[in-house]
Amino acid sequence: xxxxxxxxxxxxxxxGKGFGEFVKTENPGILCLQETKARPEQVPLPPVLExxxxxxxxxxxxxxxxxxxxxxxxxxxxxxGLGAEEHDREGRVLTLEYADFILVNVYTPNAQDELKRxxxxxxxxxxxxxxxxxxxxxxxxxxxxxxxxxxxxxDLSRPKENRKNPGFSDEExxxxxxxxxxxxxxxxxxxxxxxKDAYSWWSYRAGARPRNIGWRIDYFGVSTPFINRVISAxxxxxxxxxxxxxxxxxxG
Numbered sequence: 001x002x003x004x005x006x007x008x009x010x011x012x013x014x015x016g017k018g019f020g021e022f023v024k025t026e027n028p029g030i031l032c033l034q035e036t037k038a039r040p041e042q043v044p045l046p047p048v049l050e051x052x053x054x055x056x057x058x059x060x061x062x063x064x065x066x067x068x069x070x071x072x073x074x075x076x077x078x079x080x081g082l083g084a085e086e087h088d089r090e091g092r093v094l095t096l097e098y099a100d101f102i103l104v105n106v107y108t109p110n111a112q113d114e115l116k117r118x119x120x121x122x123x124x125x126x127x128x129x130x131x132x133x134x135x136x137x138x139x140x141x142x143x144x145x146x147x148x149x150x151x152x153x154x155d156l157s158r159p160k161e162n163r164k165n166p167g168f169s170d171e172e173x174x175x176x177x178x179x180x181x182x183x184x185x186x187x188x189x190x191x192x193x194x195x196k197d198a199y200s201w202w203s204y205r206a207g208a209r210p211r212n213i214g215w216r217i218d219y220f221g222v223s224t225p226f227i228n229r230v231i232s233a234x235x236x237x238x239x240x241x242x243x244x245x246x247x248x249x250x251x252g
Contacts, residue, residue, distance in 0.1 A: 001029040005144040007244035017241035020046035034107035036066035059091035066091040106145040111166035140226035155216040
């Protein structure tokens with residue numbers, strides 16, 4: 001089974017940029033989207049998504065944040081949010097339970113310029129970590145999405161210049177490590193521990209994407225014992241339409 005995750009930076013916008021062809025070509029069993037920026041009734045879904053079960057968690061604020069999951073197999077259960085009011089206004093988490101695993105689609109808050117939202121970000125990270133670890137007590141967990149952090153220096157083009165910037169602060173990197181230490185594996189680094197220049201997000205400024213001046217901030221993580229089920233992990237930088245590209249795994 002192929003699972004894909006993509007921060008589309010506005011689902012309505014990406015529909016006109018080859019989204020349908022992308023889905024047709026890749027044919028995922030499960031497609032997780034972040035930053036949908038829409039409610040389901042606002043989105044004319046392409047015919048290629050017929051046959052998928054659709055689940056949404058939209059932000060209270062119009063045109064902001066939001067996640068969605070399109071899945072061929074109907075899940076056993078679906079949970080919206082983290083179950084904490086302070087974290088559930090922005091439409092950032094969907095949790096779907098299947099027979100063999102629990103899938104968590106996430107769009108992590110950005111720490112923002114000058115790290116002004118860092119305290120909230122770290123509080124969010126703690127709640128998300130508890131959420132994933134709690135579900136992992138029941139069955140293996142797959143979490144995916146835009147985690148808004150480059151974990152290691154290899155995960156961005158210019159680590160020295162970005163050391164204290166949002167997405168590469170010491171605090172955010174340590175917090176992501178805590179998530180992994182809670183019993184999870186970064187699937188891409190498991191398969192490609194030393195691969196450089198592999199990024200999933202590029203600034204719109206200064207031609208960053210053609211020059212591959214990017215960051216790897218989109219992930220698939222799995223419960224450690226479940227890593228044996230992950231046949232492959234990939235980044236799809238050839239897919240355009242957003243400032244992010246899709247990432248994926250294949251399960252055996």
